[in-house]
Amino acid sequence: MKNLIAPLVLSLLATTVAAESLLIKGADIYTAKAVLPATDLYIDNGRITAIGNTAPSTADRIIDGNGKSISPGLFNADTHLGVVEVGAIDATVDFYSELSSITASFKVADAFNPKSTLFPHNRVHGLTHALTVPEAGAGLFAGQVALIELGQPAKVINDSVAIAVDFTESGVSHAGNSRASALAVLRQNLDDAIAFSANKAAAMRGDSRDYSLSLADLQALEPVINGRTPLLVKTHRSSDIRTILKVAKDYRLKLILSGAVEGWLVADEIAAAKVPVIMDPIINLPQSYEKLGARLDNAKLLADAGVTLVFTGMDRQSTHNAYLVRQSAGNAVANGLDKTTAIAAMTLNPATLFGANVTGEIATGAVADLVLWSGDPLDVTSEAELVLIDGVPAAMVSRALQLRDRYYEAATK
Numbered sequence: 001m002k003n004l005i006a007p008l009v010l011s012l013l014a015t016t017v018a019a020e021s022l023l024i025k026g027a028d029i030y031t032a033k034a035v036l037p038a039t040d041l042y043i044d045n046g047r048i049t050a051i052g053n054t055a056p057s058t059a060d061r062i063i064d065g066n067g068k069s070i071s072p073g074l075f076n077a078d079t080h081l082g083v084v085e086v087g088a089i090d091a092t093v094d095f096y097s098e099l100s101s102i103t104a105s106f107k108v109a110d111a112f113n114p115k116s117t118l119f120p121h122n123r124v125h126g127l128t129h130a131l132t133v134p135e136a137g138a139g140l141f142a143g144q145v146a147l148i149e150l151g152q153p154a155k156v157i158n159d160s161v162a163i164a165v166d167f168t169e170s171g172v173s174h175a176g177n178s179r180a181s182a183l184a185v186l187r188q189n190l191d192d193a194i195a196f197s198a199n200k201a202a203a204m205r206g207d208s209r210d211y212s213l214s215l216a217d218l219q220a221l222e223p224v225i226n227g228r229t230p231l232l233v234k235t236h237r238s239s240d241i242r243t244i245l246k247v248a249k250d251y252r253l254k255l256i257l258s259g260a261v262e263g264w265l266v267a268d269e270i271a272a273a274k275v276p277v278i279m280d281p282i283i284n285l286p287q288s289y290e291k292l293g294a295r296l297d298n299a300k301l302l303a304d305a306g307v308t309l310v311f312t313g314m315d316r317q318s319t320h321n322a323y324l325v326r327q328s329a330g331n332a333v334a335n336g337l338d339k340t341t342a343i344a345a346m347t348l349n350p351a352t353l354f355g356a357n358v359t360g361e362i363a364t365g366a367v368a369d370l371v372l373w374s375g376d377p378l379d380v381t382s383e384a385e386l387v388l389i390d391g392v393p394a395a396m397v398s399r400a401l402q403l404r405d406r407y408y409e410a411a412t413k
Helices: 002-019 118-123 179-198 200-205 215-225 238-251 263-272 298-305 322-334 339-345 348-353 399-412
Strands: 021-030 035-044 047-051 061-064 069-072 074-079 127-132 141-149 155-166 231-235 255-259 277-279 309-311 370-373 384-389
Touching (some): 074 348, 118 127, 118 322, 179 200, 179 238, 231 238, 298 309, 298 339, 309 322, 309 339
Parallel strands (some): 255 277, 277 309
Antiparallel strands (some): 069 370, 370 384
């Protein structure tokens, strides 16, 4: 009975607190454009209504923010949240398809599990939004990228914000095991998508030539070749980045690059094409031939060239510990990146790029999606003390914290 009552109590408590007014006094506010030192923030009914001197002096709940900081909720732009629980157990892994007929049409949102234990674990550490990105299992196209919110319960906001392509060494292995053949396959797939879109009725009747992709995949690619949905291409080597930039230009695609470990070598070209980059700034090891140019100031050099950055992190922990995106951001700052640029890369930039129903910013009139930190938001010793998602305070409870408390109490008895 206790296990049944607890979620209901937490739900009622969250709803009650959301309707209250909240005043956080004197915290440093980290917006995506500037830092506002020792500034008051007033929230009423889940929405930010005043910042600074205009904030009322009283509220239903008042928090002393002295020595603390506030940032927008964290956003990790490359995870498998909701479609994996234990990576070593195949029955819990739903982020790839091995069917050659289901590539671009593969929709990870259809397997989304809102009850995953990874949601509360990341939520209590300040992560409020993420992309769930499929992996390629049978071709260059991995599938459709989902935008998710880590509320209570977690939910899919948009089940197809982009179509993912893998043009790394791994993805190329599904397309002839050569970059040359992979490029030919990619162009053929796009050509077929264009032909399908122009002759859709005939194709659906079976009155058309053979295509290189299934009809389901061609339908999924239609908004890509029509410029409505971005093509999110994971690639690392500088020459491969140039190749993908040319493909995007030739087909007039809306392109987003992902990975870009050697992006700094072609930063000016990426910036000139106005292509944003999703990256993990902590990668600095030449783990493969396509990453020989890895360096810790990759983010700084890309930003200096004018590239819009969106962060993920940290490498293999980007799902189970997706909140560590802020540690990757902190390392980027330690290696020369401007601090507000780093904050924007995991708040405002992804929210803007993927059309989230969240501003990704601390602004008057915005719904409160924010985190109150015990210290600097990029300091790994700082902890999230309050997390608001869609204006509702999150229960600061996770399985990891429950286990900690359980065994700590047992050890001190």
